Amino acid sequence: xxxxxxxxxxxxxxxxxxxxxxxxxxxxxxxxxxxxxxxxxxxxxxxxxxxxxxxxxxxxxxxxxxxxxxxxxxxxxxxxxxxxxxxxxxxxxxxxxxxxxxxxxxxxxxxxxxxxxxxxxxxxxxxxxxxxxxxxxxxxxxxxxxxxxxxxxxxxxxxxxxxxxxxxxxxxxxxxxxxxxxxxxxxxxxxxxxxxxxxxxxxxxxxxxxxxxxxxxxxxxxxxxxxxxxxxxxxxxxxxxxxxxxxxxxxxxxxxxxxxxxxxxxxxxxxxxxxxxxxxxxxxxxxxxxxxxxxxxxxxxxxxxx
Numbered sequence: 001x002x003x004x005x006x007x008x009x010x011x012x013x014x015x016x017x018x019x020x021x022x023x024x025x026x027x028x029x030x031x032x033x034x035x036x037x038x039x040x041x042x043x044x045x046x047x048x049x050x051x052x053x054x055x056x057x058x059x060x061x062x063x064x065x066x067x068x069x070x071x072x073x074x075x076x077x078x079x080x081x082x083x084x085x086x087x088x089x090x091x092x093x094x095x096x097x098x099x100x101x102x103x104x105x106x107x108x109x110x111x112x113x114x115x116x117x118x119x120x121x122x123x124x125x126x127x128x129x130x131x132x133x134x135x136x137x138x139x140x141x142x143x144x145x146x147x148x149x150x151x152x153x154x155x156x157x158x159x160x161x162x163x164x165x166x167x168x169x170x171x172x173x174x175x176x177x178x179x180x181x182x183x184x185x186x187x188x189x190x191x192x193x194x195x196x197x198x199x200x201x202x203x204x205x206x207x208x209x210x211x212x213x214x215x216x217x218x219x220x221x222x223x224x225x226x227x228x229x230x231x232x233x234x235x236x237x238x239x240x241x242x243x244x245x246x247x248x249x250x251x252x253x254x255x256x257x258x259x260x261x262x263x264x265x266x267x268x269x270x271x272x273x274x275x276x277x278x279x280x281x282x283x284x285x286x287x288x289x290x291x292x293x294x295x296x297x298x299x300x301x302x303x304x305x306x
Contacts, residue, residue, distance in 0.1 A: 033295045036286035038248055042228050043278045046270050048220045048263045050161065054152035054170075054200070056212040060144040062116050069135045070094040072126055073110060079124040083142060087115045090126065090139055119144040148208045150180055152216050153195035159185075161220055162198060170202055171215040179203045180216060223263050226270045227277070233284040234261065234269050246283040246290055247276065248298070254283055256292040 073091040077083060090113040093102070097109025122143035126133060133139065150170060154162055164185060170178040180200040189196050200216060202208065229245060236243050243261045246254040259273035276282075283296065 033252075033297050034254075034286055034290065035297045035299055036246075036254070036283045037299050038281045039230050039233060039284040041271075041276060041278055041280045041282060043225060044228055045222060045224045046226055046228055046263055046265065046268055047222045048265055050158055050218045050220050052152040052154060052216045052218070054150045054214045054216045056148055056208055056210050056214060057151050058122075058143045058145060058147060058210050059149050059199075060117070060119075060147045061122065062119070062142045062144070064089060064113060064116060064139045064142060066092060066133045066135055066137045066139055067113065068092060068094050068111055070109075070111070070133065071098055072129050072131045072133060074129055075127060077121055077124070077140070079121050079127070082120045083115045083118070085115055085118050089113050089115055092133065113139060115142055117142055117144055118146070143210075145207065148202065148210070149183075150200040150202055150214055150216065152198050152200065153190070153193070154185075154198050156189055156194050156196055158218075158220075159196060162218055166218065168200065169217045170200070171217065172208075173213060178206075221263060223270055226262065227272065228268050228270055229282060230284045231264060231267055231269050233282050233287065234259070234271070235287055236261075243271075245271070245273075245276065246287040246294070248281040248283065248296070252296055252298070254287070254290060254294045254296045257282075 070092045073093045075090055076088050083089065092111045092113060094109040094111070100109075102109055119142040121140055123141035124139075125137075126139050162182060162185070164182055166182045168180045168182070170180045172178070180202050182198055183201045184199040186197040186199075233245055234243055235245065242258070244256050244258045247257040249255055257273060257275045259271040259276055262270035262272060264270065283290070286296075
């Protein structure tokens with residue numbers, strides 16, 4: 001009887017041991033594995049830039065005025081026409097000539113109005129014959145389209161970076177890029193936005209239209225031979241006082257590695273850190289909210305060469 005009792009106790013103990021081991025195995029199997037993208041820490045140059053929204057404008061717009069009071073006898077141009085300097089734009093008959101009934105252009109009382117510059121007709125206020133115009137009235141506006149300028153509003157805090165003569169890259173809506181040079185900084189600041197207007201000359205012979213939205217990119221600083229990571233790989237706390245990356249070790253373990261954030265641009269960040277070096281793999285996508293020492297599964301084809 002006692003022997004059977006010991007056998008039952010032994011069997012019960014063995015059952016408990018196997019159950020515990022099975023539970024431990026199940027717990028290990030249920031450890032979550034996070035799928036991530038990774039990138040190597042690279043060494044290279046990083047440029048910090050300032051981008052300003054800008055637009056194209058024509059600086060020289062010459063108004064053509066009526067030299068006398070009279071009636072439009074003929075109009076030689078249409079809106080949008082290209083004109084040359086000293087080309088005849090209008091013929092005006094004076095009031096006195098009209099009152100005397102003169103109709104011959106060669107007689108006194110007929111005045112030819114000439115173009116004051118090369119350009120195109122950007123505004124045409126008189127288009128019909130017989131209309132009366134007063135002396136000094138604006139007849140049209142000639143725009144010198146070879147004098148295109150890019151206008152941008154610069155936050156005053158950057159006036160130590162952007163000066164007359166500073167170069168920039170101009171990006172047009174069709175992704176064409178041009179080199180621009182700052183030729184004027186106006187000596188006034190917008191009271192509300194605290195921005196200063198700058199004028200940039202594009203280095204091109206290409207005909208660029210007015211009111212075209214452009215991005216002007218200036219170089220603020222450049223760092224050479226520094227450790228760089230994708231901006232998406234850098235983690236931080238709410239106050240942005242601490243920074244870290246999730247570094248891959250043993251091929252499938254992501255560990256929290258503190259770093260110091262240095263310069264950055266839209267896509268790349270320069271970092272420093274004792275536990276980080278060129279060629280280390282770090283989580284570039286999937287690190288947000290990840291705990292230290294998390295098991296990961298690297299997504300195939302997401303590891304570019306260092």
